[in-house]
Amino acid sequence: MICPRVVTISMLIGGIISWGIMWPLISKREGDWYPHGIPESSIKGINGYKVFVCVSLILGDGLYNFLKVLYISVSTIYRDMRKRMTIPLKINSTDVVAEVSAIEKRRDEVFMKDTIPVWIAASGYVGLAAISTAVIPQFFPHMKWYYVFISYVFAPVMAFCNAYGAGLTDQNLAYNYGKVALFAFAAWAGAEHGGVIVGLVTCGVMKSFVATSADLMQDFKTGHLTLSSPRSMFLSQLIGNFMGCIIAPLTFWLFYEAFDVGNPDGEYKAPFALIYRNMAILGVEGFSALPSHCLQICCGAFIFSVVVNVIRGKLPDRISAYIPLPMAMAIPFYVGSYFAIDMCVGSAILFIWHKIDYKKAETFGPTMASGLICGEGLWIVPEAILSLTKVKPPICMKFLSNQMNQKVDKFLHI
Numbered sequence: 286m287i288c289p290r291v292v293t294i295s296m297l298i299g300g301i302i303s304w305g306i307m308w309p310l311i312s313k314r315e316g317d318w319y320p321h322g323i324p325e326s327s328i329k330g331i332n333g334y335k336v337f338v339c340v341s342l343i344l345g346d347g348l349y350n351f352l353k354v355l356y357i358s359v360s361t362i363y364r365d366m367r368k369r370m371t372i373p374l375k376i377n378s379t380d381v382v383a384e385v386s387a388i389e390k391r392r393d394e395v396f397m398k399d400t401i402p403v404w405i406a407a408s409g410y411v412g413l414a415a416i417s418t419a420v421i422p423q424f425f426p427h428m429k430w431y432y433v434f435i436s437y438v439f440a441p442v443m444a445f446c447n448a449y450g451a452g453l454t455d456q457n458l459a460y461n462y463g464k465v466a467l468f469a470f471a472a473w474a475g476a477e478h479g480g481v482i483v484g485l486v487t488c489g490v491m492k493s494f495v496a497t498s499a500d501l502m503q504d505f506k507t508g509h510l511t512l513s514s515p516r517s518m519f520l521s522q523l524i525g526n527f528m529g530c531i532i533a534p535l536t537f538w539l540f541y542e543a544f545d546v547g548n549p550d551g552e553y554k555a556p557f558a559l560i561y562r563n564m565a566i567l568g569v570e571g572f573s574a575l576p577s578h579c580l581q582i583c584c585g586a587f588i589f590s591v592v593v594n595v596i597r598g599k600l601p602d603r604i605s606a607y608i609p610l611p612m613a614m615a616i617p618f619y620v621g622s623y624f625a626i627d628m629c630v631g632s633a634i635l636f637i638w639h640k641i642d643y644k645k646a647e648t649f650g651p652t653m654a655s656g657l658i659c660g661e662g663l664w665i666v667p668e669a670i671l672s673l674t675k676v677k678p679p680i681c682m683k684f685l686s687n688q689m690n691q692k693v694d695k696f697l698h699i
Contacts, residue, residue, distance in 0.1 A: 286631040286654035291606060292613045293628040299614030300622030308335070319576035328468075328567050333576050335619050340461045341583040342615035345590025347446025353598070392509055399514040410437075421486065427479025428486045432470060436490050439466075443491060444498035450612045451499040452506070459499065461619065463492030464564060471568030484565035590615075631657075 311334055315321050323330045414437040418430050443462045451457045471484025501522060508518045547555045590611035597605040617625045631654065638646040685693065 286635045286650055286657075288628060288632070290632050290636070292610060293625070293632040295609035295611075295613035296617055296625035297622075297629050298609050300617035300625040302614070303335075303338075303618040304622040307338075318578060328564055329576060331576075333579055334582065336461065336464060337575070337579060337583045338586050339458075339615045339619035340465055341586040342590045342611050342618065343446055343450055343458060343461065345587040346594060346610070346612040346615070347449050348442070349591050349594040350445075350449055392512060395512045396509045396515060399516045401516060401519060417490070421490070425482055425486050427474070427482045429483075432474070432483055432487060433490065436466065436470075436487055436494075440491060440494045444495045447495045448499040448502045450616075451503065457496055457499050458616070458619075459492045459496035462495045463488040466491035467561065467564055468568040471565045472570070474569075476569045480569040481562065481565040484568045485561060488561065488565075 308331060311318065312331055315331075319330050319333070327333075328336065414434070417437065418433045421433050422428050422430050443465075447457065447459055447462055467484040467488035470487040471480040474480035474483040501519075504518055504522065505515055507513075508515055547558060593608065593611050597608050597610075600608070635646060635650050638650065
């Protein structure tokens with residue numbers, strides 16, 4: 286209900302293409318394109334197509350918009366430095382500053398008044414990169430200093446792509462970018478030089494960087510809407526990070542001591558630990574270990590993403606508004622089509638509401654959407670408490686695919 290309709294429709298199209306066409310067709314190639322009978326979570330199986338096709342679409346869309354925004358930003362800064370004017374926040378296709386309402390002008394004034402100087406951001410990034418390059422190899426001897434340095438070179442590009450996608454769809458895909466770094470650096474290091482450890486550590490560095498950047502940009506947008514100072518918000522983020530450095534390890538230690546974490550047969554299996562380790566082991570073997578034709582499909586997805594964005598940029602706004610967004614299309618490829626269906630249901634409700642009462646829909650639509658989000662988020666707390674106290678629900682419901690349903694019926698002799 287908050288996202289534009291073009292985003293929700295794009296996600297639905299991505300879900301139809303992936304889960305309605307591509308994955309069923311690829312699954313029929315089991316035993317030909319990839320080994321038969323391997324777990325679905327393995328990158329050597331169909332999950333390899335899901336992860337890397339999704340990442341290819343995101344990278345193509347993100348890199349295109351990164352270059353586009355970089356060009357507009359540099360040219361605007363150069364022009365405004367001569368005119369001694371504030372950098373406009375929104376530029377239309379003719380490079381003319383869009384008219385904004387009085388409240389938008391007030392928001393821009395407050396936000397731009399306390400902007401963080403570029404030299405502070407640049408020096409802070411360089412300083413953190415230097416500290417990480419020196420400290421991380423001390424904890425992990427296999428992690429050479431140049432691995433950390435290269436990670437920090439490519440991290441800003443990855444962070445921009447993820448922040449752009451999170452702004453469109455409210456989905457933080459930092460884990461996918463971490464998987465790309467894991468696979469690439471594990472293959473670079475090789476088995477003889479601790480490629481598994483290198484891949485896992487690099488994945489943690491990249492994932493933390495990319496996830497934090499997307500969260501920070503969303504917080505800045507909230508601060509812009511609420512007339513908050515970006516410097517105050519950034520300082521709050523720093524305080525929160527320092528607190529997290531103390532609270533997070535203590536919380537992990539508490540769980541590790543109180544429960545049997547990591548036991549495949551226990552309550553806290555930590556499945557992602559096994560998945561990421563297997564990915565690192567696979568990464569040591571290189572791209573040749575991917576399923577057949579996966580690399581070619583990924584290249585096609587990347588080119589498709591770039592071409593669609595170029596077409597959207599060349600066509601008039603009234604026509605490009607009906608062309609799907611590759612970034613939004615990519616999410617269902619990995620997350621699943623259920624999320625796209627949920628988004629479309631919300632858009633349909635808001636669309637009908639607009640037809641019935643446009644003013645109330647415009648006024649209360651975001652409020653209703655926020656209430657739904659808060660309600661689901663607040664339920665996590667009692668759900669976690671019930672899980673820790675080992676309270677189990679009296680009944681469960683799950684929807685299965687037709688193929689899986691047939692397997693269950695066969696097992697139950699129905």
